[in-house]
Amino acid sequence: MSNPRIHFTISFTEPQTHYVEIEMDISDFTGTTLDFGMPVWTPGSYLIREYERHVELVEAFATADRIHCMKISKNTWRVQSPSNHIKIRYRVYGFEISVRTNMINVDRAFLSPAATFMYIKNHIDLPCTLAIILPEKWHHISTGLPKTATHEHIFYAENFDTLYDSPIEIGNQDIWHFEAAGVPHEFAMVGGGNYDKQQLTSDITKIVEEETAIWGENPNTNYVFITHNYQTGGGGLEHLNSTVLGASRNAYQVPNAYKNFLCLVAHEYFHLWNVKRLRPKELGPFNYDEENYTTGLWIMEGFTSYYDNLIIRRCGFFSVQEYLDMLVNDFNQVYNRPGYRVQSAALASFDAWIKHYRPDENSANTSISYYNKGAMLAVALDLYILAETQGTKRLDDVLRAAYHSFYKKENRGFEEKEFQALAETVTGVDLSAIFKAAHSTEELDYNMYFNRVGYELIDLNRDRQELSLGIKIANQDGRIVIKNVERGSAAWDAGLNVDDELIAINGNRLDIAGKELELILQNGQIDEIIDVLISRDGLIRTIHTPLRRSTRQQWSIREKPDATPTEKNIGEIWLSVSY
Missing domain, CATH: 2.30.42.10 (PDZ domain)
Known part of the structure; x- marks a missing residue:
């Protein structure tokens, strides 16, 4: 088959019923058999979500004539036609509040592309265009996809990996623009809220510029923040040049809640580099029909979970104690789950598809989060590098070098042993004990790392008799x-x-x-x-x-009373503020 041209038309004839209508127009098709399908998962959320379950009324046409369309697997359909012009029409139901799923109602639509758009099997690399027909009272479209020159409501994706990584918000969202790190940014607020645009713009600009400084460059020409505000909301999902965030609409004026939102922003924006570009070899190109296993989520999500709070500290939004209280949460989360004696960080990464998103009454006994455990391992790496190099190197240097080596220079994913070897080359420090711990249920002595920078990790419940x-x-x-x-x-x-x-x-x-x-x-x-x-x-x-x-642990990170001047100095470097 030669390379056909693909154009989607998206319309909403009955948005109040939570449906979107899709027409997939395929031109220059020279084969006699065409298989097309719907992804079963979306990048960044490692669970088979069976998006095809919301697809209905699939029809196929050759020119103006209806042709036979047969479903051959749970997420694959087949048509046979001699025509070089085929249209596929179908409807998708969407009424689930999350950053990974479609939500369509009378006021707006959020489209998760992997849950919306079919692709020609074995041709994920084809480009496509999308035309969005707005209902009468809807006025805005927010997406990271570029517009075509022909119409402001027609967008272009260079391949389906890009399409599936570009969520679309359609409706009457509150939109404003700002520039940070030399890159135009759009903020799209959905659902109202008591946010302060000027404050958000100022604070998020600091986050963007601090993270760009860590990585050495900002890879985007534009970036879009889509925030869904609900009575109670949270969570986020990273994308190639955008993110979707969940928030509580009336919590922006609550100091702790606002700082937590900034941490979420810092987390998802950090993923621009860490996972979207710097990544394990298993995470791209993707197979959208099945699980894509990796043991490396402890690096991708764990390191990002370490840096999100640290970025907020570097921007001056957290005091030292506020930051340490956020960091120690990871230790409390892990050590109060007996599963940390059963599942390593690497195994938690590999089992994300069957465990992380499917907790049950026994999950705490059998599993941990690669977010929390990965953050613990990341802080150990950062502190050990700082201490061994007298504050001249840190984990920042490792990430920046890995980004430029694996992504910029070689444009490929890494093997974990390659990542470790590069980290040791960049820092001159033997990091094998920490990387080994990621694959073991044997715990590190974390005080060996905290003590080197003038701090100590203490279990406040150690001597209690409850x-x-x-x-x-x-x-x-x-x-x-x-x-x-x-x-x-x-x-x-x-x-x-x-x-x-x-x-x-x-x-x-x-x-x-x-x-x-x-x-x-x-x-x-x-x-x-x-x-x-x-x-x-x-x-x-x-x-x-x-x-x-009681075996419940309550950990705290405190200054070490007998810390030496050298240890204190390195600790100050670790927790320094950039602004």
Whole structure:
């Protein structure tokens, strides 16, 4: 088959029903059989989402005549025609609030391209154009795709990888423009909110310029922030020259919430370089029909999770203590999940497709987040490099060199051992212990790194004697129900289960607030055996379980009292402010 030309027409005849109509016009088609399909996932969100489930009424035409169109797999259709001009028409339902899925209503439409546009199988590299027909009361289109010269509502994608990485917001969003790091930026606010445009522009400009300084260049000619404001919202997804953010519309004037939003901006913008350009070899070119496995998400997402808060500190939005409190959250998140003894950061990366986006009642016992654990490993790398080079090198230098080597010079993804080797060459530091730890459940002694820069990591609960059964409970329709049982806890060993209803302890009926349970834990003795009356699937039984010391950890990062002047100096370099 020669290279056909592809043009999409997007229209909304009934947006109130949450549908978008797509016409895929294929010209210069010289084959007799054409297979076309819908991606089953979207880059940056590592889960098979089965976008094809929202596709309906697929029809095919050769010139003006309808031709047979047959579905041959869950996300693939086939047409056979001698014509060199074929049109495919279909509808897509979209009514899900997230940064990864379509949302269409009477006021607006957000289109996640992977959930919207089909492609010709084995021809992901073909360019295409998109014409968007606006409903009468809609006036704006926000996307990172460039406009064609022929019409302001017609856009161009050089290939389908670019198309699938360019979300589209259509409606009456509040739009303003600014320049940062020499690049034009657009901000598109959806859903209203109490944001201050001038403040946002000033603060985000600092973030953009700080991150550009780390990487040595800004690779964009334009960039678009699309922010969806809801009563309660959050999350984000990175794209090639844009991002989609979720926020709470009335939280911009709440200091902590506003700083958290800036952290989200810093995180997604950092991905411009880290994952969108500098990436493991498995993350591009993509196979949109199945999982694309990598063990490297601890670098892509973990390093980005380390830098998002650090950027906010460097911009002067966080005090030192505020930053340290944000950083230590990663340690608390990991160490209060027994799964850290079961799953390494690399395995968490590989298993993202089946675990990270599909948590259940036992997830805390079996898994960790590559975001949190990756950030812990990143801070270890940064501090160790700083200490070993007396503050002359740091993780910034590694990332900048990797970007220019693997992306700019060789235009390819990296193997993890290549990344490690480059890091060690750039810094002159043996980093093997930290990279090895990413593939192991054996924990690093993180104080070996914090102490070198004048800080220490302390478990505030280390000497406390609180008792615990190792369960989490919830009030469910007037009943106290177990929602989680911690691995290795008293409840785990005794056989208490998720969904057991707690009725009484030692003959005392439990009230809905669980105060009797709290009283027993406060006044009991370690290894004391208590009788727990439960209802399991409607059957009453008594479980005999011991009381044990709580394993919950509460970590804090503090200045080391006996830090040397050299250690303090390196610590100041680590936490320095650029503005």
